[in-house]
Amino acid sequence: MQRRTAVRxxxxxxxxxxxxxxxxxAFLGDTVFDLLVRESLLEQPARPQHQLHKESAxxxxxxxxxxxxxxxxxxxxxxxxxxxxxxxxxxxxxxPRGFTRGEYSLATALETLFGWxxxxxxxxxAWELFEMGFNEFP
Numbered sequence: 001m002q003r004r005t006a007v008r009x010x011x012x013x014x015x016x017x018x019x020x021x022x023x024x025x026a027f028l029g030d031t032v033f034d035l036l037v038r039e040s041l042l043e044q045p046a047r048p049q050h051q052l053h054k055e056s057a058x059x060x061x062x063x064x065x066x067x068x069x070x071x072x073x074x075x076x077x078x079x080x081x082x083x084x085x086x087x088x089x090x091x092x093x094x095x096p097r098g099f100t101r102g103e104y105s106l107a108t109a110l111e112t113l114f115g116w117x118x119x120x121x122x123x124x125x126a127w128e129l130f131e132m133g134f135n136e137f138p
Contacts, residue, residue: 017119018083022090022112025083029115034060036114036130059134062099065107068133072110075132080113087112 017025037059041052058064069084076084087109095104117126 017116020119022083022086022108023092025115025119026087026090026108026111027115028118029111029113032114032118032126033065033111033130036127040130040134062096062103062107065110066103068130069106069110071133072129075129076113080117083116084109084113
């Protein structure tokens, strides 16, 4: 299936997304990742809304994101790997119950990368990495 390039709803006023703190990029990346999951679920056969929500929740959590991060890490170019590293080394302050610090660190790194890709306008690359990580989407 061929992807359309996302349309920006407003002009990017951030001069250099790389200069943003990793947790700010992760803040945006959390939503970008959720959007990719939800759109992917809608590409599959129709299901009731509650089922879509359950399946989305299975993928939009630290454990699933950490697994995806480990799959795509070898595929990152040098600049992407640096953004990922900055996200992994960020100190979010707490780890949600039920997840390890390692899982949460990798999930934050992944969200940082997706936030950065979004602000760079690299929508196609975000989809590419997402699909490589979830090549056997549930």
